[in-house]
Amino acid sequence: AQSVTQLGSHVSVSEGALVLLRCNYSSSVPPYLFWYVQYPNQGLQLLLKYTSAATLVKGINGFEAEFKKSETSFHLTKPSAHMSDAAEYFCAVSDGGQAGTALIFGKGTTLSVSS
Amino acid sequence: NAGVTQTPKFQVLKTGQSMTLQCAQDMNHNSMYWYRQDPGMGLRLIYYSASEGTTDKGEVPNGYNVSRLNKREFSLRLESAAPSQTSVYFCASRPSRVQETQYFGPGTRLLVL
Numbered sequence: 001a002q003s004v005t006q007l008g009s010h011v012s013v014s015e016g017a018l019v020l021l022r023c024n025y026s027s028s029v030p031p032y033l034f035w036y037v038q039y040p041n042q043g044l045q046l047l048l049k050y051t052s053a054a055t056l057v058k059g060i061n062g063f064e065a066e067f068k069k070s071e072t073s074f075h076l077t078k079p080s081a082h083m084s085d086a087a088e089y090f091c092a093v094s095d096g097g098q099a100g101t102a103l104i105f106g107k108g109t110t111l112s113v114s115s
Numbered sequence: 116n117a118g119v120t121q122t123p124k125f126q127v128l129k130t131g132q133s134m135t136l137q138c139a140q141d142m143n144h145n146s147m148y149w150y151r152q153d154p155g156m157g158l159r160l161i162y163y164s165a166s167e168g169t170t171d172k173g174e175v176p177n178g179y180n181v182s183r184l185n186k187r188e189f190s191l192r193l194e195s196a197a198p199s200q201t202s203v204y205f206c207a208s209r210p211s212r213v214q215e216t217q218y219f220g221p222g223t224r225l226l227v228l
Contacts, residue, residue: 009155034216043119043205043219044158090157102148102173103217105157 002027002093014114017077019063021109023091026072033074034092034103035065044090050074051092061085086113117141119220121206127226128196136191136223138206146209146219147189149173149181151202164189196227219222 007022025031031082032051036044048059065076074091088110092103122137145166150156150158150173160173164183178200180192189208193200203224207217 036219043217043221044207046216049216102160102163103158105150105159107155107157 002031002104003107004091004093005110006089006091008109009107010110010112012112012114013081015083016080019076019081019085019111021076021089021091021111023065023076024107025074025091025093027093032068032094033065034094035059035063035074035076036090036092038088038090038108040087045075046055047089069092076100081111081113083113083115086111119208119218121182121204121220121223122224125224125226126223127228128193129228130197132196133194134178134196134225135193135194136204136206136225137188138190138216138218138220139188140206140208141187142208142210142218143186144208144210144218145186147183148209149179149189149206150205150207151175152205152222153202161191161204193225198227201225201227 003026005024034044034049035047040046045065048057050057050067056066063078067074071090088108090108094103119140132180148163149161152158159175161179162181164170167186170181182190203222205222206220209215
């Protein structure tokens with residue numbers, strides 16, 4: 001069975017500081033990995049996804065993530081935080097196999113950005 | 116192109132009442148999903164429909180039923196609401212090809228008293 005663990009339910013950074021949100025996965029098959037962002041009172045928006053091509057994936061808003069098979073990790077980073085990055089972030093995994101396969105989500109990490 | 120739409124945005128129910136949450140997508144996607152989001156729990160799958168005419172249970176299906184009315188619409192029904200069903204409900208759709216992204220609606224906030 002697949003699973004996702006997000007380390008740290010809450011991360012606080014200063015504006016301009018590095019953002020690092022951690023995600024580890026468990027999967028018996030090559031995974032497809034996603035990061036979604038949720039702003040207050042809104043739905044989920046895709047930040048980026050890993051689909052077995054390049055291991056370093058660039059997404060929207062300056063975020064990127066690196067797939068490390070040896071560490072079963074897919075951590076999300078941004079070199080310089082902006083106030084508008086404050087939101088909840090979800091890591092998700094899918095085996096992408098059968099039609100209709102759902103995503104398995106982590107419990108989420110709330111990012112706070114202070115000025 | 117509205118993407119995934121959900122109605123209502125917010126609902127208050129009394130214990131034992133029933134209601135149907137509506138979801139529609141205009142992207143011609145094959146697969147549709149219902150998730151619930153609870154604090155500290157992430158999103159958990161309630162039911163999904165891989166294609167028109169099929170539905171399957173997810174991780175937390177108890178107390179819910181679904182109908183895939185046509186390719187566009189996928190509804191979630193609570194027959195007898197319970198306080199434990201207080202949550203935010205998200206509908207999502209996917210083209211159903213391998214690797215494809217799921218697209219989410221704005222959510223329905225449900226409070227059961």
